[in-house]
Amino acid sequence: MPQVPESSLVITAYGWVPKFARGFVRDLRPRWFCEEAGVDYSVRLISAMKRPDWYFGEQPFGQVPYVHDGDVGLFESGAILLHLAEKYGCLLPNEGQARADALAWLFAAFNSVEPIVFQLSAVNGFSAGEEWAKLRKPSLEESANQRFDRLASGMEGREWLAGEFSIADIAMATTLREADNNGMVSPRPVLADYLERALARHAWKAALDAQLNDFDDSFAPQKEGA
Numbered sequence: 056m057p058q059v060p061e062s063s064l065v066i067t068a069y070g071w072v073p074k075f076a077r078g079f080v081r082d083l084r085p086r087w088f089c090e091e092a093g094v095d096y097s098v099r100l101i102s103a104m105k106r107p108d109w110y111f112g113e114q115p116f117g118q119v120p121y122v123h124d125g126d127v128g129l130f131e132s133g134a135i136l137l138h139l140a141e142k143y144g145c146l147l148p149n150e151g152q153a154r155a156d157a158l159a160w161l162f163a164a165f166n167s168v169e170p171i172v173f174q175l176s177a178v179n180g181f182s183a184g185e186e187w188a189k190l191r192k193p194s195l196e197e198s199a200n201q202r203f204d205r206l207a208s209g210m211e212g213r214e215w216l217a218g219e220f221s222i223a224d225i226a227m228a229t230t231l232r233e234a235d236n237n238g239m240v241s242p243r244p245v246l247a248d249y250l251e252r253a254l255a256r257h258a259w260k261a262a263l264d265a266q267l268n269d270f271d272d273s274f275a276p277q278k279e280g281a
Contacts, residue, residue: 058265059095067114067121068266070100070274077270078263079233082120084132085139086265087225090258092145098269099123104276133165136222146222157217164226168206171199172230175237199239207245214252228253 066089068082082098089096101110106117114121114130121130124142129135140147148154174195178188210216216223231240231250240246253259 058097060097062095062097063123063125064089064094064096065099065123066096067099067101067110067123068119068269069103070269070271072103072270077267080119080266081132081229083262083266084225084229085120085122085135086262087229087259088136088139088146088222090261090265091220091225091256092139092143094139094143098265100269100271100274102274104274133161133226136161136225140222146220146225148217148219148221153218157221157223160216160223161221161226164223164230168202168227168234169230171195171202172234172237172239175199175239176233179237199237203234203239203243203246207243210245210249213249220256224253228259 066082066085069080072080086096088094101107101119103119110121111117113128116130118130120132120135121128122135122138124138127138129138137147147157174191178192178195182188215221216227228250231246232254234240235247235250240250
């Protein structure tokens with residue numbers, strides 16, 4: 056679904072991020088929803104390095120995404136996915152166990168899986184050379200392996216988390232991409248196969264391409280003297 060500049064659904068995203076972060080910024084989640092649902096959207100780009108003061112009035116933490124949907128504005132990608140699914144009547148079962156599964160797995164992705172992925176990224180990447188990270192890594196990896204073994208068991212036999220592809224899968228697949236960078240997915244065939252299915256979807260590829268195409272070097276930090 057190509058972006059439509061006059062769309063009333065506006066996703067705030069960063070205009071530039073370092074190369075290692077490209078394709079992982081969380082505006083991917085509402086973009087993916089829009090591609091799956093065939094919903095027009097437009098994008099408002101802000102600087103990731105020097106976020107405008109006014110933006111903190113919308114998003115208290117200065118993060119993305121923030122979504123304007125007509126006269127409604129909200130932040131947090133999980134809340135955004137739930138809002139969009141309910142408004143547009145898709146990617147969320149209407150009732151019964153399927154709806155319960157979708158909601159439970161949606162929150163599981165954000166509450167039970169993503170926090171430990173953040174910790175792994177810190178000790179394996181951002182803070183890898185620091186003494187505290189070296190001390191924390193063994194026990195963290197032990198806990199993470201236990202958590203991802205449990206996750207694989209819980210997802211055994213599921214093509215998608217709630218029967219049909221849903222917002223829970225958008226949340227889980229984007230989280231597992233980062234977990235895969237930390238060695239938690241590939242050794243577990245259930246998770247690896249699930250992630251491969253999700254990332255093979257045309258809508259995912261379109262959302263990823265859209266994010267990558269929106270990065271603009273005019274938003275890059277300027278070197279002193281430039």
